[in-house]
Amino acid sequence: MSQLFRVAAMLSSVLWFAACDPVQDDAIAALGGEASGVRPGPLHRPGQPCLLCHDGAFGDPGEFSVAGTVFADRIDKQPARGATVTLKASDGTSRSFQTNAAGNFYVTPQSWQPAYPLQVSVVFQAQTVSMTSNIGRDGACASCHVDPAGPDSPGHVYATPEDAGVAP
Amino acid sequence: MSLGAFGRLSAVFAPAIVVAACALPASDARFSERLPDRDTFPEVAQVLVRHCGTLDCHGTRARNLRLYGNEGLRWAATDQPLSPPCTTADEIEQDYISVVGLEPEVMSEVVTVDGADPERLTLVRKALELEHHKGGAALHAGDDADRCLRSWLAMQTDQAACLRALPATKCFAQP
Numbered sequence: 001m002s003q004l005f006r007v008a009a010m011l012s013s014v015l016w017f018a019a020c021d022p023v024q025d026d027a028i029a030a031l032g033g034e035a036s037g038v039r040p041g042p043l044h045r046p047g048q049p050c051l052l053c054h055d056g057a058f059g060d061p062g063e064f065s066v067a068g069t070v071f072a073d074r075i076d077k078q079p080a081r082g083a084t085v086t087l088k089a090s091d092g093t094s095r096s097f098q099t100n101a102a103g104n105f106y107v108t109p110q111s112w113q114p115a116y117p118l119q120v121s122v123v124f125q126a127q128t129v130s131m132t133s134n135i136g137r138d139g140a141c142a143s144c145h146v147d148p149a150g151p152d153s154p155g156h157v158y159a160t161p162e163d164a165g166v167a168p
Numbered sequence: 169m170s171l172g173a174f175g176r177l178s179a180v181f182a183p184a185i186v187v188a189a190c191a192l193p194a195s196d197a198r199f200s201e202r203l204p205d206r207d208t209f210p211e212v213a214q215v216l217v218r219h220c221g222t223l224d225c226h227g228t229r230a231r232n233l234r235l236y237g238n239e240g241l242r243w244a245a246t247d248q249p250l251s252p253p254c255t256t257a258d259e260i261e262q263d264y265i266s267v268v269g270l271e272p273e274v275m276s277e278v279v280t281v282d283g284a285d286p287e288r289l290t291l292v293r294k295a296l297e298l299e300h301h302k303g304g305a306a307l308h309a310g311d312d313a314d315r316c317l318r319s320w321l322a323m324q325t326d327q328a329a330c331l332r333a334l335p336a337t338k339c340f341a342q343p
Contacts, residue, residue, distance in 0.1 A: 116304060117222075132250060133239035137303045138224035151242040152223060154249040 028052050043102040046079060047071070047147065047156055050106060051140035065113050067106035068141025070099050070122055073160045079103025080159040083124035089114035107139075114139075124159035201276040203268045204320050211330035212320045213237070213263040214255055214340040215313050218333070219306045220295065223249070233270060233291065236262045238339055254339035267291065275321070283322025292317065 031048050038044050040061070046069040056063030066087060070080040080103050087107075088094040095112050097105040107114075117134035138144070141157050149155030217237030221227040227240025236243045236259035238250060243259045268275055274288050286292045290299075296314070297305035307314040316330035 133218075133222050136220075136222040136225035144223035149248045151245055151247055152228065 024052065042100055042104060042106070046102040046104055047077075047142055047145075049140040049142040050104075051138070051143070054106070056109070063109055064106045064139065065109040066118070066139035067104070068145070068157060069103045070105070070124065070157050070159050071103055072124070072158070074155065074158050077156065080122070080124045083122050083159050086121050086123070087114055088119040090117050091115040122157070122159050127159070129159060199273065199276075201272050202279045203272070203275060204279055205323055205325060206264060208320065208325035208327060209264050210255075210260050210340050211327050211334075212316055212325065213260045213267075215316050215330050215333045216263065216267070217255060217340075218335070219313050220303070225303050225306075232266075234262075234266045254341060257341040260341060278321050279323060283318060283324075286318055286321045289321075292321075 027049075031045065031052070034040060034044060048069075050064055050067035054061055054064040054067060068085075070083045070085065072078045072080040079101065080099055081101050083099040083103070083105075084096050085099065085105050086094060086096045093112075093114070095107070095114075097107060099105045116137050119131065119134055121128055121130040123129075144153060145155065145157050146153040147156050213235075214237065217227075217235055217239060220233070221235035221237045221240045223240045225231075226233050226235045227237065228234070229241070235241065236255075238253060238255040238259075240249060242248060243256065243262055247256075270291055271289055278284070278286050278288055287296075287298060293299045294301040295305070295307045295317070296309055307317065312329040312333035315326050316333055319326035319329065
């Protein structure tokens with residue numbers, strides 16, 4: 001029995017080291033805790049880089065292939081609930097997804113694993129906004145769309161044309 | 169080993185060592201590089217920005233091939249993606265430095281033989297995914313973007329191909 005414990009302890013150590021990525025751990029820690037009153041789930045952490053945790057790694061929450069948040073406007077950053085996010089993959093396939101009450105949308109690899117690069121457009125309240133540049137390889141919108149906007153970020157994804165027009 | 173044998177071996181190797189030492193470059197010698205054209209680079213830079221320079225790929229400071237441009241990473245601290253709308257002259261200059269600085273000796277060899285065998289360059293191999301590239305194939309052999317890059321390496325930039333490889337909204341500073 002003690003031998004079994006030793007083997008289990010050794011295996012768990014190996015798994016812990018294999019799963020350890022200090023850079024990713026720091027990035028996740030920098031996101032902070034859950035917002036007050038919001039439980040982990042489809043409505044949590046709007047505007048954060050979903051695939052940091054939803055990466056399919058052992059012990060992490062369910063994997064996403066693409067995921068992000070659409071905000072209605074730059075001023076008060078209300079979620080764009082019910083926006084339609086259309087992703088067009090380089091192999092010609094495309095899929096559309098609806099944002100939820102938090103403005104979040106997510107795609108699981110079981111439902112679709114798109115071929116990069118991707119082109120994206122958002123329809124919200126009968127207005128269409130298309131992203132100017134392609135998504136090269138990262139399925140998390142907020143890996144690039146970080147607030148505040150600066151030389152390496154256009155800011156969050158906004159559904160209003162005058163704001164979202166600056167999104168790369 | 170007898171002393172006589174040692175002496176014979178020394179006699180054989182000593183001249184070889186002397187010749188090898190004399191064949192080494194002088195300590196003040198410098199590599200004379202021949203780099204691709206800077207004047208026709210703006211079109212090439214914009215093609216690279218479009219195909220390789222998104223913020224999640226080479227439009228980030230963490231990469232060896234670091235590309236600045238209007239659609240991605242901006243050079244000026246006060247700029248943002250698409251604001252100002254066009255790739256600036258400073259960004260094109262930074263892109264040139266980045267591209268030619270990856271493998272300057274190999275690039276010089278490629279340019280010296282009029283762009284022959286550009287696949288010697290990691291830049292080309294990665295772009296075409298001839299070797300592992302996390303971003304997949306950013307260019308495809310024979311397409312306009314590929315011709316643009318190859319022609320630039322051959323010092324005969326096919327500017328028409330470069331422009332065809334860009335969207336209608338192409339926007340970059342000219343020298």
